[in-house]
Amino acid sequence: MTNLAGRLALPAVLAALGVATFGLPATAGAAQAAAAAPYSVCQTSDNSTTTYKSKDTYSKVNIRFCAEIAEADDGSRTLQPYISADAFYYWGLAWYEDNGKRGADRKSSYISFDSAEVTGADGAKLWKEGKTTRYNKGDTGHIEYLGQKIPVTAGTYKLDFTEVYKGGGYWDHTGEETEHDSWYIGIGDQSLSVTLT
Structure with missing residues (x-):
């Protein structure tokens, strides 16, 4: 910020010295703020992830439910x-990124939910999205979902994700029901409140 203030004052200093400023603004007031x-508000106060595991603990997901606020x-x-x-x-006493690429019959990891919505303080639904699935990116186990940008003002907003789960990945390769305990991770309904002043 100091450098910006210095640059904005420079034309006035140069003009006082008799140096041409070639159209630079003469005062700091001419510049726009x-x-x-952008910043994030997440379920955890420190914006950290929460870990969920499959029933037999052979798969896990570190996940954050958040809202990005931009001005x-x-x-x-x-x-x-x-x-x-x-x-x-989990395999052979170690954890590996679950990118679905460890063999030809492996499937990509994904996060799925039945619905997502944002509600205003007055209870009005500002946005809703139905059943959605997002897959891991490239050679990583990273999965990302971005909802719609919603215009907001001061107030409290509630975000709800219903029936969230992680599926696919390394252990989901035969389609046998017995493997369901290894790759399916039920995360359930998730909510987040965001208050803007």
Whole structure:
């Protein structure tokens, strides 16, 4: 911020010294305020992940349910629901990223939910999305879901994700019901409250 203030004052200093400023603004007031950097509000106070495991503990997912708050140059704000997750499988006394690429018959890891919605303080539904599935990215076990950016003002907003689960991955390769305990991770319904001032 100091460098920005110094640059904004430079034309006035140069003009006082008789140096041409070639159209640079003469005062700091001519510059517009920059928008604040986007920030996240998550379920945990420190924005950390929560770990969930499959029934037999051979698969796990570290997951965060959050909202990104962004402010435009004009002061307007948006709220964007998102899920960030990292999937892993256990084999031979170690955990590995569950990218679904450890053999030709393996399946990609994914996060799925039945619905997601944002509700305002007055109970009005501002946005809703139905059944959605997102797969891991590339050679990693990282899975990401980004919802719609919703215009918001000061107030409290509630985000709800219903029937969330992690599926697929290393242990989901034969389709046998017995392996369900190894790759399916029930995460359940998840909620988050965001208060903006």
